[in-house]
Amino acid sequence: MPIRKNEPGPAPADGRFSITVTEKGPFLVFGRPPFCEQFIMPDADNESWYFQEGRHFSTEAEPTALCRCGASARKPYCDGAHARIAWDPRLTAPVRPSDEQTERTEGERLAMTDRPKLCVFARFCHPHGDAWTLTERSADPRARALAVREASMCPSGRLTAWDKATGSPYEFRFEPSLGLIEDPAIGASGGLWIRGGIPLRRENGEVYELRNRVVVCRCGHSANKPYCDGTHAAVKWRDELQGDPVGETLPEEVY
Secondary structure, three states: OOEEEOOOOOOOOOOOOEEEEOOOOOEEEEOOOOEEEEEEEEOOOOOEEEEEEEEEOOOOOOOEEEOOOOOOOOOOEOOOHHHOOOOOOOOOOOOOOOHHHOEEEEOOOEEEEEOHHHOOOOOOOOOOOOHHHHHHOOOOHHHHHHHHHHHHHOOOOOEEEEEOOOOOEEEEOOOOEEEEEEEHHHOEEEEEEEEOOOOEEEOOOOEOOOOOEEEEOOOOOOOOOOEOOOHHHHHOOOOOOOOOOOOOEEOOOOO
């Protein structure tokens, strides 16, 4: 799947797709999007380098209720455990983020926007020199290509690379789809990866910022719900789904 320059602002998914975050319970998924494990796979230096599909799951139930408390015995599906355990379901992230949350790194050919609160500790920003340094060195073609790749691989959209000549962002063209992030390198399972402009809303109808890629919490520990904040890595949360990375890769060409 190539990285392409999109017009600013992601295109919304087809109207049948949406996700509702219930106030004290699961995510409710509408539209039957494709849904599978996405394993973070390393390069030769054991740095996060690409995603590979694992086990696939059904979203045929309408809606499909997915666990967000982290305690279901039927993961990734909800089994009502949220009503029996002590956890904090509060949705503390702003529906409309303020401009103050965004930092910007400038290079000759690229700029990179950074929203640190959206970090999910996937570590795609580290290989071959970090994404910030590579952006600053973007006059060099190799550094520019790596900066675009590293920013675009960030599953949460914390990082976005922008072409300074056109003002357009670099983004994968995702079809509406869901992924369960698995991170074998740190022995933890990550959040629910929502791709392709699927709208995320609260039960009261408020719609979160529409994004091409976003990761929401499914371990129940994030302090920035509904978004993932990487706490799964600190607490070593595991979903015990036991799939294997045997499917398609992103990017399609792993170089």
